[in-house]
Amino acid sequence: MQKRIHVAVGIVINEHKQVLLAKRPEHLHQGGKWEFPGGKVEQNESVTDALIREFKEEVNLNISSTTEFMDISHDYPDKHVRLDIHLITDFNGNASGMEGQQVKWVKVQSLNEYEFPEANKPILEKLIHLSL
Numbered sequence: 320m321q322k323r324i325h326v327a328v329g330i331v332i333n334e335h336k337q338v339l340l341a342k343r344p345e346h347l348h349q350g351g352k353w354e355f356p357g358g359k360v361e362q363n364e365s366v367t368d369a370l371i372r373e374f375k376e377e378v379n380l381n382i383s384s385t386t387e388f389m390d391i392s393h394d395y396p397d398k399h400v401r402l403d404i405h406l407i408t409d410f411n412g413n414a415s416g417m418e419g420q421q422v423k424w425v426k427v428q429s430l431n432e433y434e435f436p437e438a439n440k441p442i443l444e445k446l447i448h449l450s451l
């Protein structure tokens with residue numbers, strides 16, 4: 320049995336009710352798809368700590384607090400993940416792809432125009448029904 324990878328996923332929402340997406344580099348697992356920024360939670364790190372670290376590293380945003388939104392376990396053929404999804408409404412800085420990846424602010428109601436990893440389906444449904 321494969322070990323489940325604990326991933327912190329951040330949905331940051333700006334004052335225009337847009338959320339930040341980043342494009343996963345082609346060579347990575349689920350490459351070429353759009354994602355919410357985030358990454359693996361390290362040992363002795365909280366999900367919030369992981370998001371603070373990953374948001375700075377990946378998209379150059381400073382965040383300080385998060386709130387729980389959803390918890391999804393999903394088995395890809397090649398990887399088992401647990402997505403610990405948090406919302407972020409307090410942030411500063413201008414989002415930019417620090418690893419050369421495309422980043423984009425997208426209206427919640429337009430999220431269905433983007434291709435996400437399979438595990439993200441319930442996230443999109445919940446966001447769309449919140450009608451932010």
Ligand SMILES: Nc1nc2c([nH]c(=O)n2[C@H]2C[C@H](O)[C@@H](COP(=O)(O)OP(=O)(O)OP(=O)(O)O)O2)c(=O)[nH]1
Pocket residue numbers: 326327328347348349353354355356357358359360398400402436437438439
């Ligand atoms: N960040 C993020 N990961 C997602 C989403 N949906 C989804 O299935 N995943 C999966 C893809 C990957 O298997 C895993 C995230 O791992 P990752 O490789 O990006 O982790 P990381 O940023 O810590 O990267 P690294 O240190 O391994 O380079 O979670 C999502 O919306 N955002």
Ligand SMILES: [Mg+2]
Pocket residue numbers: 356357358359377
């Ligand atoms: Mg990542």
